[in-house]
Amino acid sequence: MGRKKSISNIPSYDELIVPTVKALIKLGGSGTIEEINNKVYEITMMPESIIQIPHGEEGTINEVEYRLAWSRTYLKKFGLLENSSRGIWALSKSDIDVSKLNHIEIVKTVRDQNRDTQTKVKSKITIGDVENEIEQEVYNSEEWKEQLLNILYKITPAAFERLAQRLLRESGFFQVEVTGKVGDGGIDGKGIVRVSGLLSFHVIFQCKRYKGSVTPSQIRDFRGAMQGRADKGLVITTGTFTREAIKEATRDGAPPIDLIDGELLCDKLKELKLGVDTQLTETVSIKNEWFGNL
Numbered sequence: 001m002g003r004k005k006s007i008s009n010i011p012s013y014d015e016l017i018v019p020t021v022k023a024l025i026k027l028g029g030s031g032t033i034e035e036i037n038n039k040v041y042e043i044t045m046m047p048e049s050i051i052q053i054p055h056g057e058e059g060t061i062n063e064v065e066y067r068l069a070w071s072r073t074y075l076k077k078f079g080l081l082e083n084s085s086r087g088i089w090a091l092s093k094s095d096i097d098v099s100k101l102n103h104i105e106i107v108k109t110v111r112d113q114n115r116d117t118q119t120k121v122k123s124k125i126t127i128g129d130v131e132n133e134i135e136q137e138v139y140n141s142e143e144w145k146e147q148l149l150n151i152l153y154k155i156t157p158a159a160f161e162r163l164a165q166r167l168l169r170e171s172g173f174f175q176v177e178v179t180g181k182v183g184d185g186g187i188d189g190k191g192i193v194r195v196s197g198l199l200s201f202h203v204i205f206q207c208k209r210y211k212g213s214v215t216p217s218q219i220r221d222f223r224g225a226m227q228g229r230a231d232k233g234l235v236i237t238t239g240t241f242t243r244e245a246i247k248e249a250t251r252d253g254a255p256p257i258d259l260i261d262g263e264l265l266c267d268k269l270k271e272l273k274l275g276v277d278t279q280l281t282e283t284v285s286i287k288n289e290w291f292g293n294l
Contacts, residue, residue: 009051010063013070017103019043020071021080021096030090034263037068048242052213056063061263062240070135077110082129086269089218093293145266148276152209152265154239161188164236168205169267170272186222190230208237214259216248223255233257236265247268 023039024031041051046064055066072089075081080096083089152160154204161178168176168191176191190204204226208214214237226233233255240261241249249257260268270276
């Protein structure tokens with residue numbers, strides 16, 4: 001992978017391989033991409049200024065997220081990770097000794113494996129060939145989200161608010177209204193969610209249709225606007241939330257605010273089949289060794 005001066009301080013994908021395994025161990029052996037990435041940031045004590053550097057000019061993910069995707073792909077090809085159709089990544093073995101892992105050896109082994117599997121059709125394979133294959137695998141898993149977010153960036157603010165309204169209704173909210181009044185403290189709508197058919201909570205939501213990161217000050221402003229008007233708050237964005245914004249949203253003693261970032265928004269739209277169609281061809285096979293490694 002080429003390096004730019006602006007991103008030279010970001011750990012390379014091979015340097016993130018062992019922290020990825022450590023993160024999964026701390027998570028109990030499995031986790032979502034977001035959970036794994038956040039745990040890696042915590043383990044490596046990565047500063048927010050590094051985390052927020054975007055990948056490419058129009059990238060919908062950050063550079064470190066992109067490199068972590070490479071790390072997971074190498075670990076999968078090495079046989080230490082597996083991922084499900086629901087986006088959960090898990091360790092393939094429960095007794096991994098992290099102290100014996102060497103990221104240089106892992107990368108070398110994967111490249112040698114790829115070279116062995118392709119010798120029948122290609123007498124010589126370069127490192128670039130292997131990296132292109134892995135890069136394509138990474139992009140195939142993220143491409144649909146990039147396409148979807150690029151569409152959401154272009155719709156009008158009113159259309160995005162209506163999308164949020166539909167999303168909440170499909171998720172079980174009722175009496176969902178879009179208010180979107182100027183000077184209303186950033187509140188774009190409200191609704192009611194019922195838990196287990198018994199408890200009801202009044203929720204107000206805010207929509208942020210942009211590529212940037214939501215900051216803790218924006219969370220605090222929204223909380224100030226919601227006090228006395230709702231039990232919970234919800235912020236929906238096509239962008240991301242800084243780590244400090246996430247901490248502010250769940251701060252002890254303050255009204256709770258749930259967060260939906262661009263990646264989770266894509267997943268929810270896909271789950272609810274709102275503008276996203278999934279076509280699957282199912283093949284079922286039993287992996288005896290998987291159960292033996294639990």
